Amino acid sequence: MTKRDISDRQAVELLVNTFYEQVQKHDVLGPFFNEVAHVNWSAHLPKMYDFWEFILLGTGSYKGNVSSPHVALHAKKNLQPSDFDAWIFLFNQTVDAHFEGPKAEEIKQRASSIAGVLNYKLNGV
Numbered sequence: 001m002t003k004r005d006i007s008d009r010q011a012v013e014l015l016v017n018t019f020y021e022q023v024q025k026h027d028v029l030g031p032f033f034n035e036v037a038h039v040n041w042s043a044h045l046p047k048m049y050d051f052w053e054f055i056l057l058g059t060g061s062y063k064g065n066v067s068s069p070h071v072a073l074h075a076k077k078n079l080q081p082s083d084f085d086a087w088i089f090l091f092n093q094t095v096d097a098h099f100e101g102p103k104a105e106e107i108k109q110r111a112s113s114i115a116g117v118l119n120y121k122l123n124g125v
């Protein structure tokens with residue numbers, strides 16, 4: 001079956017929901033969300049829909065600060081380079097399992113570059 005591209009808000013929501021379902025079960029990533037940040041998922045997920053819709057489709061209304069929750073998180077439990085690698089691996093795997101096309105390629109590149117910036121801010125490498 002041909003996979004579709006991430007061309008609308010509905011596709012963004014499917015990707016985000018699927019990704020964070022995996023994150024919650026992930027040995028390395030899950031504890032950051034569940035045990036350190038005690039994330040309110042019903043607030044976090046819509047924020048992530050808005051974030052990716054804005055980045056990928058140029059629409060929507062994301063007005064947050066990407067760095068600050070990660071700086072706060074890092075102060076409680078180190079966010080190491082290998083944690084970012086695990087995040088990217090899982091993100092790319094989730095994208096590839098459900099989507100293909102130019103936007104699917106773009107979102108993986110954007111995620112990697114944002115992860116690189118966050119990692120550099122926190123770890124200087």
Ligand code: HEM
Nearest residue numbers: 032033037039044051064065066069083084087111114115
């Ligand atoms: C190991 C890697 C990462 C961990 C453990 C992590 C964890 C978190 C946590 C715990 C929050 C706060 C959620 C809340 O309290 O509601 C958050 C927020 C967020 N994260 Fe991450 N994150 C990681 C990497 C990334 C990457 C690579 C991106 C982007 C490509 C990203 C994008 C965001 C955004 C947009 C927010 C919401 C910021 C806002 O409040 O507006 N995160 N993350």
